[in-house]
Amino acid sequence: MTKLLEVKDLHLKIEDAEILNGLNFSLEKGEVFALIGPNGCGKSTLAYTLMGINKYYPDQGELLLNGEEIKDLPINERAKKGITLAWQEPARYQGVTVREFLSLGLKAKKEEVTEEKLRDALQKVAIRPETYLDRFVDKSLSGGERKRIELAALILMHPELIILDEPDSGVDIVALNNIADMINYFKESQSGILLITHSQEMLKYADRAALLCDGEIIRQGKPEAISEYFKSFCGPCTKAEECETEVAS
Numbered sequence: 001m002t003k004l005l006e007v008k009d010l011h012l013k014i015e016d017a018e019i020l021n022g023l024n025f026s027l028e029k030g031e032v033f034a035l036i037g038p039n040g041c042g043k044s045t046l047a048y049t050l051m052g053i054n055k056y057y058p059d060q061g062e063l064l065l066n067g068e069e070i071k072d073l074p075i076n077e078r079a080k081k082g083i084t085l086a087w088q089e090p091a092r093y094q095g096v097t098v099r100e101f102l103s104l105g106l107k108a109k110k111e112e113v114t115e116e117k118l119r120d121a122l123q124k125v126a127i128r129p130e131t132y133l134d135r136f137v138d139k140s141l142s143g144g145e146r147k148r149i150e151l152a153a154l155i156l157m158h159p160e161l162i163i164l165d166e167p168d169s170g171v172d173i174v175a176l177n178n179i180a181d182m183i184n185y186f187k188e189s190q191s192g193i194l195l196i197t198h199s200q201e202m203l204k205y206a207d208r209a210a211l212l213c214d215g216e217i218i219r220q221g222k223p224e225a226i227s228e229y230f231k232s233f234c235g236p237c238t239k240a241e242e243c244e245t246e247v248a249s
């Protein structure tokens with residue numbers, strides 16, 4: 001069966017520094033695949049490369065979405081094909097209200113924008129619609145509020161592939177539960193989720209996990225096993241020579 005996402009031998013350099021160093025992994029529909037690894041190992045870079053952000057174009061390798069090569073497509077074309085990235089630091093949009101921001105996803109899919117859909121999405125992330133719908137998505141909202149609103153926008157967009165870059169950073173315990181609910185909701189509706197995280201709590205929601213080290217996936221397998229391996233051998237890494245580079249499944 002065709003995989004939702006296949007990444008094959010992905011290499012990316014930034015200013016002559018090799019940041020992604022031959023990545024290989026795949027993701028099925030309805031699967032949560034977690035990516036863990038030390039600071040600076042290339043997790044966010046992989047997220048930007050999958051999304052097609054400016055300057056993050058691979059030097060080598062394949063990026064297949066539903067079997068189709070997307071490596072040369074610009075970000076807007078990838079978004080149309082159903083890839084979405086929720087940033088580690090949620091974006092601010094000067095002069096754009098929460099209502100307008102949430103409506104974008106529906107309009108992009110040529111779906112009718114209704115008050116009910118907007119309210120429903122906000123309620124799913126525990127944001128009171130009556131307080132927030134007409135506020136601006138700028139620095140007047142706290143980081144956690146913007147993160148929740150961004151997650152509400154994801155619900156309305158209903159992407160095929162969702163890249164969540166540290167969705168739990170800077171959010172309170174209630175929002176954490178909302179994120180967990182949302183992950184389950186997307187799983188059930190057959191979206192694939194690439195979950196970049198440093199959190200043990202978030203790892204519980206993953207079906208599989210991979211450990212990234214210096215731009216290479218050095219292990220893939222069950223989330224608990226990968227996390228244990230990471231805790232024992234990495235951060236700070238002092239045992240590089242002991243670190244097997246074989247991929248265990």
Ligand SMILES: Nc1ncnc2c1ncn2[C@@H]1O[C@H](COP(=O)(O)OP(=O)(O)OP(=O)(O)O)[C@@H](O)[C@H]1O
Nearest residue numbers: 014015019037038039040041042043044045046088
């Ligand atoms: N635009 C850029 N210019 C120069 N170096 C960059 C750029 N983007 C990323 N890097 C470097 O690439 C490496 C990987 O960064 P990346 O942000 O992908 O790490 P990460 O695994 O997401 O880290 P963290 O866990 O701290 O969020 C880092 O050494 C970073 O400094």
